[in-house]
Amino acid sequence: MQQHLQRQSGVQKAEVSLRDGTVQITPKEDGQIDPAQLLKATYDSGVTVAEMDVTAEGRVVKDPSGTLSFQVEPNRSWVITPNDQSQSLAPLAGTPSKITVTGQLYLKSGKKKADPKVPLKLLITQIQKNEQKKE
């Protein structure tokens, strides 16, 4: 599985911990990593993904219907699942401010496998950095 993941586009290093049952993935410096592809690659290795967390830098954008999304690349964004953390980001929507957040992109529910056709949603658990704040 480690080798299979390391062969995925944008992956610099994949570390598998058998003891903890976790996989740590470090993207390349200029990596255009695709979490949905990593999810699929892990399943292809015969392992079930219970949870996927991501740390990413990006901007908060709001679509015409008012839904907040976190845009990490011009062509990649995830809809933000509303919670207390996401509410604090709402004022940043549409501004050029970049922030770094940690959040859950996937959580297995029941015995269902991840459906690659269903877009990933981001449940923000931690806001690490806000470039707008200057001390």
Next chain:
Amino acid sequence: MKINKFVLLLLLGVGLAPVSQAQIKHVEMRVEGMT
């Protein structure tokens, strides 16, 4: 004319540089069924 092209390329380069950096810093997965 050549200077204008150079300035244009320079501005494009400056504008695109942040885009080329990794936006996803780290991914962690909790997995089941690993032996």
